[in-house]
Amino acid sequence: MRVLGIETSCDETAAAVVENGRNLLSNVVSSSFALHEKTGGIMPEVAAREQLRFIIPVIDRALKTAGASGGNIDAVAVTQGPGLIGSLLVGVEAGKTLSYVWKKPLIPVNHLLGHLYANFLENDSSFCPPQFPLLFLAVSGGHTQLVHFRDHYDLVLLGETRDDAAGEAFDKVARLLDLGYPGGPAIEKAAASGDPLAYNLPRPLLDVDNLDFSFSGLKTAVLYLTKKDSFKFSEKEKSNLAASFQTAVVETLVGKTVRALQQTGVKTLVAGGGVLANNFLRATLKTAVEKMGVKLYFPPVNLSTDNAAGIAAAAFYRNQPEDLFAVSARANFKLTEGNGSN
Helix, strand or coil, rough: EEEEEECCCCCEEEEEEEEEECCEEEEEEEEEEHHHHHCCCCHHHHHHHHHHHHHHHHHHHHHHHHHCCCCCCCEEEEEEEECHHHHHHHHHHHHHHHHHHHCCEEEEHHHHHHHHHHHHHCCCCCCCCCCCCEEEEEECCCEEEEEEEEEECCCEEEEECCCCCCHHHHHHHHHHCEEEECCCCCCCCCCCCCCHHHHHHHCCCCCCCCCCCCCCCHHHHHHHHHHHCCCCCCHHHHHHHHHHHHHHHHHHEEEEEEEEHHHHHHCEEEECCCHHHHHHHHHHHHHHHHHCCCCEEECCHHCCCCCCCCHHHHHHHHHCCCCCCCCCCCCCCCCCCCCCCC
């Protein structure tokens, strides 16, 4: 079964062809990063306009690279939400149009499931995909969640952020320190030469007996530090604060994840989302869960950020087409909606 995946939830325009939920035949991503870098953040209307420009060329390239066409594509998968409504509309309408013209099933997918199922794509001949039950840690610019999957699309939400997502906090702190955009790579680069113990920053909700996250207070703590007369914005001080902030975020994410593993008793952890491109987070998470005898999966860096490959893979495992005239973009589409969740 060959699935064409389309992803336009934020600033990327992406298309991919995946066979049987495992074999990646093509993966094309066009980003409007250069435009957003100038403004220090994503401008929704700019992102949507760029996606209108690139959606057809990106899909065309993905099909040609895979040696595919409307005749040998079995289904079209598209990110229905969550995300920026203007951006989502571009992908959803493109997917609906192709589904109608090609007379192929349309499978709408939650964006976060793309981050999960990116881990099911084969990376070598000996690859064994994640086994259920599993714990999913989603860490991206807009989402931070812990989800217990008992099987494909059979899930229980254990915890989520009450305010800022981890990736959003990275962007905001990078802006406070004038480190550039996007914040994740900028913070990680600055932190490499900094002292993670230089500033005693909070680990939000880490000592609270739940699995929720909160990063707004941590961001505010950084803001107050930069307002002090003693903070001079030297490269050394910015690196020290970046390292201290990064450590606080990572320890919070890992601490909550370990608690979720202990509570559920599952032995497989799947992590996904753009923040997983952070090497310090990957290494710390790996060390922590391997001590527990837990098998850890996270995708290669190029599949950690938004892409259509995970969307196509997720659609294969769902394989529940919907009436294309009933499918609409949903900016606040919750992971727990319509997926057999409790």
